[in-house]
Amino acid sequence: MIFFRKNIVKKSASFISTVAAIGVALMPMVGFANAGEVSLLTWEGYADDSFIKPFEKASGCKVLATYVGSNDDFAAKLAAGGGIYDIITPSIDTTKIMIRAGFVEPIDITKINGWEGIYPKFAETGGINEDGKVWGVPYAWGSIPFMYRTDKVSTPPTSLKDLWDPQYKGKISLWDDKSAIYVAARLNGDNNIYKLSDDQLQKAKSTLIEQKPLVRKYWATAGELVDLYANGEVWISNTWGGYQSSLLAEQNIPVKEFIPIEGAEGWMDSHMVVKGTSNTECVYKFLNMANSDLGQCGVANVNGYSAANEAVAKKCMSPEQFKTLHQDDVGYMDSLMLWENLEERQEAYMEIWNAVKAAN
Amino acid sequence: MTPRKRRRLIAIAVFSPPLLWTLLFMIVPYAIMFTYSFYTRQYPTFVPDFQFGNYATIFMKEQYFQVILRTLKIATLVGFLSLMFAYPLAFFLVFKVESQKVRTILYTAVIAPLWVSYLLRAYTWKTILGSEGVLNSFLVWVGILDQPTDLFLYNQFSMVVTLTYIFIPFTVMPIYTALEKIPRNLVEASQDLGLGPVRTFIKVIFPLSLPGVLAGMTFTFCLTAGDFIAPFLVGGPDGSMVASVIQSQFGSSLNWPLGSALSMVMLAIILTIISISDRLERAGHIDLD
CATH class of the missing domain: 3.40.190.10 (Periplasmic binding protein-like II)
Incomplete structure (x- = not known):
């Protein structure tokens, strides 16, 4: 019986999220993100309560999330007018488009704690490095099996x-x-x-x-x-x-x-900061959370994705999880066909x- | 202030908000869209231009042409099916239900679904038509089917069913109004002159209700032609309609010029249909005078 009820709750939750997704798709959102808030345009699972709630409590920044179904939605949503989103999470094939179209601004990596822990393969990738600046904080990676x-x-x-x-x-x-x-x-x-x-x-x-x-x-x-x-x-x-x-x-x-x-194809998602955001303080608090135990193990536990920060993953994952998620073997990533900008x-x-x- | 001046001021006060509204939310956006339809796609976005390439694409490339034809086909089907259900219903309400109270209750029942979100009603059809849905479970339980069939959902059939269900009230309303306006003494006169119920219907009632029929079908046709929720929720791989394609041009494909051109073509088609239906309606009026 409890089972049954859980199922119903799940079903209605997914129903409501579908309706909400369509609603968002239908209506161009009006208004601007407020200070003390950080508005994400991201993937399902990247704003899960298990790590967003503690973050909101600790930082005082409210998190709003809108979800994309495809990497091609980022440019479409951002081209339709700015001022709505503060952070986006495109994959490695789309980051360059965001930079070239002028949708995002460079990241001050001195303000990101534990930057050095990120796999060099990701931190140094051309997808987020252009003009001698860094444009994204690698977050998670995985495959399309x-x-x-x-x-x-x-x-x-x-x-x-x-x-x-x-x-x-x-x-x-x-x-x-x-x-x-x-x-x-x-x-x-x-x-x-x-x-x-x-x-x-x-x-x-x-x-x-x-x-x-x-x-x-x-x-x-x-x-x-x-x-x-x-x-x-x-x-x-x-x-x-x-x-x-x-x-x-x-x-x-x-x-x-x-x-x-x-x-199979491989992917890596990075957080990028939308140009002209007025919530810089909350934005950096969020980026730091995402790059910490809370965010890195959060995404690993909720989504089952691999973490982009090796040092943090080693700290917050069990040795088994570390191995299952190929954290000890980034060479595994080379066996996947990592998405490329077309x-x-x-x-x-x-x-x-x-x-x-x-x-x- | 002279009375004339005052009248003019009042007229301005009354009419300017709707005119302004029309200008701001209809004329200006259409004009912008029209302008965009001549722009050129250039990676990663698009640039201002004046060329007819987007329109050429729509008529030269099979994919767009096909989608427009499919949309018109589905809209026609939905229009006719809604009529098949709506006409008898309206007829029954007007001519067969004696009590005014019962009639009002039934009429309200037909209209009531309009108060429920469209999304919700479309979504409900998923649970009815799905492989493990209500209909399949019932047919298997009764023994008509050995195992559930995939034929009910995620194809054009499910789209037509969903849209017909959703738009029936829009067809019932004008037909009901048209039937209700027919003076009863005309029907009685026809019967007095010796025509049976069938010929009275064909010669008197139906011609008089034609404006309602046309209005209802036009409503349904146009609403269907612009729909993209049904293809999204209950349509399958073969269910793309024009609105879905337009949406993806403004969305993932980031080709606003082509999306605008498609919108303009659809606008032209719809306006043509509306004016034809308008003319037919008026032609009917002249006949009867």
Whole structure:
């Protein structure tokens, strides 16, 4: 009975968040962030109560969060008018766009405690370093693995081919994001997924259109994917490694993640400060929290993502968690295809993805 | 102050807020959008320009054309289906329900869903049509289906069902009003002249209710053509409609010029339909005078 009730609460919570997400998408928000507040444009799970509540209490800064479903939402939201958000958390393929479009301002790393503890691979990446300045504070990293319902899919899938397998017709989902093109390209044997030629893009497009009749729905938010699995609509899809699977585990939906033989993409998210923010004090308090035990282990525990600060992770994680999250082996990251900025090709990729969605 | 001057002042006071409102929130935004539709996309955003490339794209590229056609198809389907449900309902309310009180209660019941959030009602259909939803569970329980089917949700069928359900009140209202206005003595005269109920309906009632029918269908058609919640919530991979594409041009694709051009094309289509329907309605009036 308690179980049942918990389920209802969960369901209504995800329902309310969906409604809220749509509401936000519909209405351009009016007004400006206030002092004593810090307004985030970020990913689901990055403003979890487990670390936000203690932060609010300790700092006196109220945290407001709006969620994106895709990295391409950052520029769209910021282009629609400033003054709303103070901090954004784009992934490594999008940070450069934010810098070049003038949406963000440099970070004063002398004000970030424990900066030296961040994996040099992340701290020194070109994605957040430009013009001799630092533009982001690395926060978390992970992979885009695939996931399946262990009670519905009998032979454990190992390949992307399984997402094109007619036996799962109507039970397949893909992220509504340009990453669908990366998936199709890998299936086609094109491993230069961030530098695809026009021909390769066309091939990826046909591959995705061929898959369309098998697809139940393209998922747009983490909450939506969780609902699709929980309601028995989807059995196999890609996912944000560690996050949706743990939310589903809480609902007792048996799912398992896997890295297909064709490889998986990797990502790293950094906090960036929106240009012209008036809440500098709270912004830096927040950045420091995110880079501390509270934020680093917070994201590891809530989202199941790996932490970007090695020194902090070593301090607040158990040795097992440290190992499970590949914190001791950043070489693991090299085995993933770390997202890259597509530069001028971004538009071509977006157009292909839109064409796939529009196709009959 | 002369009375004439005073009248003018009052007129200005009364009419300027709505005019200002229209100017600020309708005319100016449309003008801005129209201007944007000639801009050029340039990484990472776009630059002012004057060229017709965006419009050319819409008509040359299959994907946009296809989506517009799909939207018109779904809007037409929803329009007709709403009519199929709304007309008998309105007819029943006006001609069959004797008591004014009962009629008011029933009419209110039809309109009441409009007070409930659209999102909520669309979301409810997910729980009804889903693989493990109410309908599937029922059909399996009764034994009509061996196992749940995926056919009810995340496709164009579920979009049409949801939108029809949501827009039925918009079709009932004008038809109800049109039917209610028909003088009863006309119906009686037709019967006195020897026409049966069916021919009375075809020759008298239906022609007189035509303005209501047209208004209702136009409402439903236009509302559906601009909808993007249903595709988002209950639509599947084949369910993109124009509004979803416009939204993604203003969102993730960051191609406001193309989004504006698409909006302008849709605006033109909708205005054409409204003026045709308006003309048809008026044509009806002249016939009867």
